[in-house]
Amino acid sequence: MRSVYIVMVLILLTSVGAFSQTPDEVVLPDYNASGNYLNDQIMGDTTSLGTRKNPNRTYVLQKNGMYLIAASIRNNGWTLRIKAENVPGKRPVVYAFKNSVTGVYSSQQFDVRGNFWIKNIALVGWSTIAEEISQMPPYIINVNGVGYTVEVDSCVLMGVNGVLLRVPSATHLVSATNSIFTQSGNLFNTDIGNGRPFDFRNTTIDTVIIRNCTFTDGTDRVVRHYNATGPIKEFVFDHNTVLNYLSTHGNLALGRVGRKVTITNNLFVDNFVLGRDSTDDTRLGEFGNANEKETNGKNRMTMVSSVPDSAGQVDPTVYIVRNNYYGVTPAVQAWYDSKSALGIGNLIPLTYHISKKLGADSLIAFRKDTIAFTLSPKHLVPFATWYYDPAGANKKKANTGFTADMDMQRSDWKYYVDTMKLTYPKTRPAYTGADGGQPAGSLMWWNLTLLGVNASNGQVVPNEFSLEQNYPNPFNPSTQLGYRIGREGLVSLKIYDLLGREIATLVNKVLQPGSYTAQWNASGFSSGVYFYKIEAGQFVSTKKMFLVK
Numbered sequence: 286m287r288s289v290y291i292v293m294v295l296i297l298l299t300s301v302g303a304f305s306q307t308p309d310e311v312v313l314p315d316y317n318a319s320g321n322y323l324n325d326q327i328m329g330d331t332t333s334l335g336t337r338k339n340p341n342r343t344y345v346l347q348k349n350g351m352y353l354i355a356a357s358i359r360n361n362g363w364t365l366r367i368k369a370e371n372v373p374g375k376r377p378v379v380y381a382f383k384n385s386v387t388g389v390y391s392s393q394q395f396d397v398r399g400n401f402w403i404k405n406i407a408l409v410g411w412s413t414i415a416e417e418i419s420q421m422p423p424y425i426i427n428v429n430g431v432g433y434t435v436e437v438d439s440c441v442l443m444g445v446n447g448v449l450l451r452v453p454s455a456t457h458l459v460s461a462t463n464s465i466f467t468q469s470g471n472l473f474n475t476d477i478g479n480g481r482p483f484d485f486r487n488t489t490i491d492t493v494i495i496r497n498c499t500f501t502d503g504t505d506r507v508v509r510h511y512n513a514t515g516p517i518k519e520f521v522f523d524h525n526t527v528l529n530y531l532s533t534h535g536n537l538a539l540g541r542v543g544r545k546v547t548i549t550n551n552l553f554v555d556n557f558v559l560g561r562d563s564t565d566d567t568r569l570g571e572f573g574n575a576n577e578k579e580t581n582g583k584n585r586m587t588m589v590s591s592v593p594d595s596a597g598q599v600d601p602t603v604y605i606v607r608n609n610y611y612g613v614t615p616a617v618q619a620w621y622d623s624k625s626a627l628g629i630g631n632l633i634p635l636t637y638h639i640s641k642k643l644g645a646d647s648l649i650a651f652r653k654d655t656i657a658f659t660l661s662p663k664h665l666v667p668f669a670t671w672y673y674d675p676a677g678a679n680k681k682k683a684n685t686g687f688t689a690d691m692d693m694q695r696s697d698w699k700y701y702v703d704t705m706k707l708t709y710p711k712t713r714p715a716y717t718g719a720d721g722g723q724p725a726g727s728l729m730w731w732n733l734t735l736l737g738v739n740a741s742n743g744q745v746v747p748n749e750f751s752l753e754q755n756y757p758n759p760f761n762p763s764t765q766l767g768y769r770i771g772r773e774g775l776v777s778l779k780i781y782d783l784l785g786r787e788i789a790t791l792v793n794k795v796l797q798p799g800s801y802t803a804q805w806n807a808s809g810f811s812s813g814v815y816f817y818k819i820e821a822g823q824f825v826s827t828k829k830m831f832l833v834k
Contacts, residue, residue: 309341312370315350315377323352323379327365337363346406348374353382359396369405376441378407378698381422393424393451401426402436407698410444410468421471423447423479434458441698443468446475448484448509455515459485460494463729465701467662468693470504476682477533477672478571480504485540489515497735499526499707499727501662502693505533507556510540511571518543524550524719524735526707526726528658529665529693531672532557532588534571539591541574545603545802548589550719552726553611554656558665559672560621560629561586565680575636586633588651593638603756603765603802604642606635607649610715610725612656616664624673644758654715659706662694706730720751750824755805755817759831762808766817770796774822778803781816788815796821807832 313319313326323346330338343366346352358365369377381390394408395401410421423446428435434457435450442449442464449466452459461483470480480503485493493508500507507527510517511534520542530536536556539546562568563579563586572584574592579585588611594601611634613621621630634651635643643650671677671691678685696704707730709716715725724731753767770776778792788810791803807815812834818827 309339310343310345312345312347313352315347316353317351322355322382324354324356324358327358340364342366343368345370346377346379348372348377350377352377352379354379354391354394355382355384357391357393357396360399360401362399364400364402365395365397366402367406368403375699376405376407376702378409381410381444383420390420390422392422393427394422395426397426397428397433397435398430400434401428402434403438403440405439407441407702408443409441409698410446420474421446424449424451426450428452428454428456431455432457434460436460437464438462440464441701442466442482443698443701445469445480446471447479447481449482451484451486452490453484453486453488455489456491458492458494459483459490460492461498462494462496463498465499465501467499467501467503467701468695469502471692472504472668472684472687474684476684477504477531477678478682480531480533481506481509483508485510485513485517487513487515489513490517492519492521493517494521495525496521496523497525497727497729499528499701499729500530501528501701501705502665503530504668504693505531506535506538508537508539509534511535511538511574513540516541516543519545519547521547522549522551523547524723524726524728525552526730527551527553527556528707529558529662530556531559531665531668533559533568535586535588535590537589538571538574539589541592542602544600545605546591547605548609548650549605549607550723550725551609552656552715552724553588553609554658555614555617555664556611557588557632558617558620558669560624560627560669561631561633562624562627562629564627567680567682575638577637585636587636588632588634589639590636591639593636602642603767604639605753605767606639606643606651607646608719608725609634609651610654610656610718611651612654612715614657614664616666620666620669642756644754644756646754652714652718654713654718656709656713656715659708661705661707662696665693667691668693750819750821750826752817752819752826752828754828755830759833760807761832761834763804763806764830766791766803766805768801768803768819770798770801770821771824772822773797776819776821778817778819780805781818783814783816785816791817792819 408425421444425442431454449469466482563583569584572586575590577585640647668691719725750771751769755764755766776796779787780789782788812832815830
């Protein structure tokens with residue numbers, strides 16, 4: 286998805302009122318300079334016949350610029366590319382703006398009906414905090430077509446009644462990297478069941494990559510794929526920080542999944558503020574996908590959930606879940622303690638099904654740690670207290686008696702990039718608990734970088750070599766061996782018996798950087814201990830596995 290740029294003299298593009306240095310790029314002036322809405326500038330970049338002037342166009346927004354969207358930008362069948370100009374300064378900010386004709390905000394900033402790519406932009410769903418917070422639009426990005434690729438990198442998305450990025454249609458790739466998602470949901474004109482960064486509603490997605498992002502302040506889940514009839518075929522949630530989520534219906538509610546689920550190196554703090562409550566029928570209704578019950582016969586609440594393998598997919602899902610940390614701050618713990626009769630606070634990260642898939646590794650997939658961030662938004666205890674108050678929501682999806690002092694922190698977008706600081710003491714186990722001894726959570730707060738994501742083919746490019754524990758283990762007769770390659774080179778993966786004799790070669794070829802899975806069928810071998818060994822350049826690793834017939 287990269288354009289080929291050719292240096293040429295400046296030409297005047299009168300249709301959009303801006304200068305460009307290449308035939309594919311056009312710099313758009315902000316609202317203060319042009320008096321034009323961003324939707325008019327982009328949608329007006331057409332020929333007299335109504336076709337796009339340049340199908341390879343990239344729209345460049347000016348640093349420190351303010352842009353307004355008064356009507357949805359809809360890319361019918363063409364690729365929409367937007368980025369910040371490459372000069373010093375703050376991100377351009379795009380605000381939803383009340384339409385002067387209709388008197389309301391557009392339901393979304395971007396009505397995506399083609400491939401969509403946006404980089405280094407702040408997207409805000411409201412224009413004035415105090416006066417019109419109840420008129421926030423339901424979405425920022427809403428995908429309304431089939432088979433597209435949606436890529437969000439180094440952006441800030443915030444301020445909606447419902448969902449920051451909604452995908453109700455079958456999609457090829459959704460990639461969100463190095464971004465901040467905040468202020469999803471409100472109780473001024475909607476209910477507590479709304480409010481999430483991602484809603485993959487009843488749809489199939491080939492690949493979802495969410496990596497090195499920060500999520501703060503939401504009333505529901507980070508990811509909703511509940512009751513979907515199609516799977517997320519491959520799901521990656523890596524090196525993210527999650528803070529201040531009520532988690533009304535869970536946190537990562539993955540629904541149907543496909544060949545692989547990867548949840549690694551994440552940090553969750555106060556991510557389940559409403560806690561685990563087996564008496565709350567309002568919340569329990571959407572914990573049913575896992576088909577797991579409490580002793581009272583009601584749905585079991587977990588932070589992460591998915592539909593078990595028995596849901597009909599041909600190949601069982603491979604789960605890679607490791608090096609995740611979660612914590613509860615003193616304020617939220619005190620609130621849990623006040624509701625101890627309901628069992629609130631007894632957080633459970635994983636379903637029985639996922640834990641069984643992980644085997645012994647489930648014990649270290651999520652570790653509890655005490656995390657105190659350097660500077661973070663206010664906690665959601667007033668919100669949670671109102672939810673249980675008989676004079677408030679009374680455990681219903683309602684907004685009875687809700688007032689602003691109970692709400693999440695409603696800071697301007699600059700707070701999240703200039704003031705908020707989600708570092709934590711380096712003495713905590715989480716600081717060296719991620720792969721390669723890195724800090725768990727988003728590395729943006731430590732000024733560390735991850736190797737990028739090649740979003741065009743959905744591959745997460747690792748920054749290290751590794752050999753994972755086989756799954757299942759023990760096994761009979763087949764098992765899967767996952768491994769990651771950090772640099773191109775010759776890779777061999779071999780099986781040895783207890784005497785050190787080589788009995789099988791699974792891989793012996795040159796591989797590109799990426800994550801891979803090999804399968805070994807041991808039908809012709811007897812029960813016992815076996816070893817598998819990978820060699821890739823300087824990297825050599827051996828692990829043990831058990832065949833039990």
